[in-house]
Amino acid sequence: MIGVPPHLKRVSDGFVLPLLLLLLLALTALAHSALLVATAEFRMSRIANDLAVAQQAAEGVLVQLPEALAGLPDRIRVGESVLVDVEPVPTAILRAAVSRLSRESWFVQAEAQASEGRRASEAAVFWRMDPIARLARLGGTVTVPDGVSRSGAARVETDSLWTGAECVAMELALDSAFVAGSLRGVESSYVAGSIGLGAITMDDIHRLVPPTLGRSGTPAPLDSLGNCAQAVWNWGGSDPAGTPCGLVHVVRSSTGDVDIVGGEGRGLIIIDGDLTLRDGSSIVGMLLVTGRLRLTNGAYFRGMAFAGEGIRVDPSAHIVGSICVAAASLNAASGALGVFLPLVGATRLGQY
Amino acid sequence: MIGYAKGAKGGTLIEAIVTLVLGLFLVQMSLGALARGHKLHQSLVERAEALKTVRIVRWVLRAELSKGHPGEDWMVHEPDSIVLRAYRGVAFPCLITTGRLDVTYRGGRDPDPEKDSVLLVYESGETDVKALERWGPGASCSWRLGVSPSGWSAQQWEVEGVLDSGIVAVRLFESGSYHIADGALRYRRGRGGRQPLTSNALSTPESGIRTDGAGLGVSLVMKSQGGGDWTRWVSLARQTR
Numbered sequence: 308m309i310g311v312p313p314h315l316k317r318v319s320d321g322f323v324l325p326l327l328l329l330l331l332l333a334l335t336a337l338a339h340s341a342l343l344v345a346t347a348e349f350r351m352s353r354i355a356n357d358l359a360v361a362q363q364a365a366e367g368v369l370v371q372l373p374e375a376l377a378g379l380p381d382r383i384r385v386g387e388s389v390l391v392d393v394e395p396v397p398t399a400i401l402r403a404a405v406s407r408l409s410r411e412s413w414f415v416q417a418e419a420q421a422s423e424g425r426r427a428s429e430a431a432v433f434w435r436m437d438p439i440a441r442l443a444r445l446g447g448t449v450t451v452p453d454g455v456s457r458s459g460a461a462r463v464e465t466d467s468l469w470t471g472a473e474c475v476a477m478e479l480a481l482d483s484a485f486v487a488g489s490l491r492g493v494e495s496s497y498v499a500g501s502i503g504l505g506a507i508t509m510d511d512i513h514r515l516v517p518p519t520l521g522r523s524g525t526p527a528p529l530d531s532l533g534n535c536a537q538a539v540w541n542w543g544g545s546d547p548a549g550t551p552c553g554l555v556h557v558v559r560s561s562t563g564d565v566d567i568v569g570g571e572g573r574g575l576i577i578i579d580g581d582l583t584l585r586d587g588s589s590i591v592g593m594l595l596v597t598g599r600l601r602l603t604n605g606a607y608f609r610g611m612a613f614a615g616e617g618i619r620v621d622p623s624a625h626i627v628g629s630i631c632v633a634a635a636s637l638n639a640a641s642g643a644l645g646v647f648l649p650l651v652g653a654t655r656l657g658q659y
Numbered sequence: 660m661i662g663y664a665k666g667a668k669g670g671t672l673i674e675a676i677v678t679l680v681l682g683l684f685l686v687q688m689s690l691g692a693l694a695r696g697h698k699l700h701q702s703l704v705e706r707a708e709a710l711k712t713v714r715i716v717r718w719v720l721r722a723e724l725s726k727g728h729p730g731e732d733w734m735v736h737e738p739d740s741i742v743l744r745a746y747r748g749v750a751f752p753c754l755i756t757t758g759r760l761d762v763t764y765r766g767g768r769d770p771d772p773e774k775d776s777v778l779l780v781y782e783s784g785e786t787d788v789k790a791l792e793r794w795g796p797g798a799s800c801s802w803r804l805g806v807s808p809s810g811w812s813a814q815q816w817e818v819e820g821v822l823d824s825g826i827v828a829v830r831l832f833e834s835g836s837y838h839i840a841d842g843a844l845r846y847r848r849g850r851g852g853r854q855p856l857t858s859n860a861l862s863t864p865e866s867g868i869r870t871d872g873a874g875l876g877v878s879l880v881m882k883s884q885g886g887g888d889w890t891r892w893v894s895l896a897r898q899t900r
Contacts, residue, residue: 326682326685326686326689327685327689330686330689330690330692330693331689333693334689334692334693334696337693337696337697337700338696340700341696341699341700341703344700344703344704344707345703345707347707348703348706348707348710351710351711351714352710355714355718386753386802388803388804388805388808390806402806403806404804404805404806406802406804406805408751408827408828409782409827411782412782412827412828414751414804414805414828416804416805416806417806418806418807428805428806430749430805432780432827432828434782434784440782505782505783505784506782506783506784650780650782650784650827650828651728651780651784651785651786652728652778652780652784652785652786652828652830653749653780653827653828653830654728655725655726655727656726656746656749656828656830657722657725657726657746659748659749659765659766659767659810
């Protein structure tokens with residue numbers, strides 16, 4: 308029984324094992340800290356992803372919501388807010404609120420909560436045409452910018468207030484908007500926007516009311532089986548009467564100069580160019596013209612007008628100002644033009 | 660007795676040598692694994708740092724630029740910088756008098772006339788910029804707007820010049836600029852110094868603001884590539900006008 312010499316016995320006892328244990332411990336610590344870094348990174352990525360989902364959902368509401376607000380303007384007064392139902396999306400819970408800042412401007416805020424609970428919001432100011440607010444900005448029967456020609460202004464008269472049948476429905480609103488009294492004749496005024504319709508642009512108008520008018524035409528009422536027919540030059544009748552087209556107000560637009568030769572009609576006529584009424588033409592409603600407005604050879608217009616490059620009323624022609632019919636025309640156009648448009652300068656307000 | 664002892668001694672030596680060789684091999688393997696693990700850990704940390712930098716650049720710049728319009732509210736000044744109106748809050752006026760606005764305000768911070776201006780947004784869609792001269796608490800504007808009405812406060816602002824009655828909204832902003840310089844995304848308010856918003860992880864001037872057919876974006880090249888290609892394109896806006 309010879310034992311192993313002491314110096315070899317220490318080797319066989321093993322320094323390798325403690326060394327290995329130490330190394331394994333160091334590796335475990337390293338792996339653990341790497342795991343912590345990876346876990347933290349994974350958590351941050353999930354948070355970022357969740358926030359991005361919430362943000363996109365909130366922004367999506369601002370794009371989709373305006374179409375759903377069509378019925379709101381009559382129900383909300385200036386200064387009031389309402390919560391609006393929003394169609395849910397699989398990735399987030401949505402809420403939206405609409406506040407009326409003035410007759411034409413609306414604050415819309417959308418908030419989204421993603422599935423992990425992160426929230427994001429986005430807000431914007433929208434503009435929607437209001438007939439009363441528009442009329443209050445146009446001070447005269449014919450409004451023209453400063454410095455443009457105004458030949459025959461003496462043949463522009465004004466109606467007494469609220470005499471038209473069309474005024475009945477809007478009498479209270481008109482009373483509050485026109486405390487200063489009746490319309491003036493031709494009024495020089497700086498009207499923001501090219502045609503006095505506020506924040507709505509000509510591109511918006513042509514998108515909403517396709518420019519169907521050609522170079523010239525003769526408007527005339529056209530009945531079809533007891534109804535007022537749909538036709539480019541059917542602008543209803545110039546006087547309310549017991550016919551299908553009697554109280555119709557149309558909306559028409561053009562992308563160039565237009566001559567109206569004779570005929571009759573009523574409505575909102577938007578011309579991106581010059582407009583000439585001639586040969587006994589009788590039009591009632593509102594004319595918004597970026598170029599020159601000319602009435603000649605017995606033409607007659609009743610309502611309100613904006614002429615961007617001046618007005619000329621020949622001795623045989625005549626204009627009578629009427630807030631009533633202008634209001635009725637704008638009111639009838641609210642269906643086509645009364646959409647919520649993002650107001651430039653406040654289209655994305657961010658979240659605070 | 661002697662012979663047995665000799666044989667036993669020889670066998671132990673061989674065993675010891677084999678043990679030593681195996682031990683050294685094991686140590687080498689372990690050190691290699693340790694070094695590789697350390698390298699992996701390092702690259703993971705660098706990757707995390709790079710991701711964080713990309714994330715900060717994307718969130719900060721997108722949030723700032725999305726509140727404005729290119730050409731009016733912000734523009735690329737140099738390949739490494741964007742100058743902008745950094746919007747900090749929005750107010751809606753209840754009462755407008757000459758040079759004074761009673762507003763309901765909500766923002767990331769209180770107004771500061773030392774550094775803030777206001778963008779007046781009119782109902783027609785036109786805008787105007789004025790200096791904010793003074794502000795204080797107000798009493799007359801009690802509007803509570805939006806989904807969470809509690810965040811609004813009534814304030815009274817004094818603004819330079821005469822004010823039109825057609826103001827719909829007032830946006831509070833400070834003039835500033837973002838830079839990708841000296842290894843980081845930096846923000847400079849007015850004419851102050853450029854404060855870093857990220858760690859010093861970016862390789863500059865390789866990183867910078869670029870415009871191409873797809874719009875505006877930031878090309879980010881990391882100093883340390885972290886074992887992979889760490890060049891990222893962060894899209895900021897589709898149209899730059």
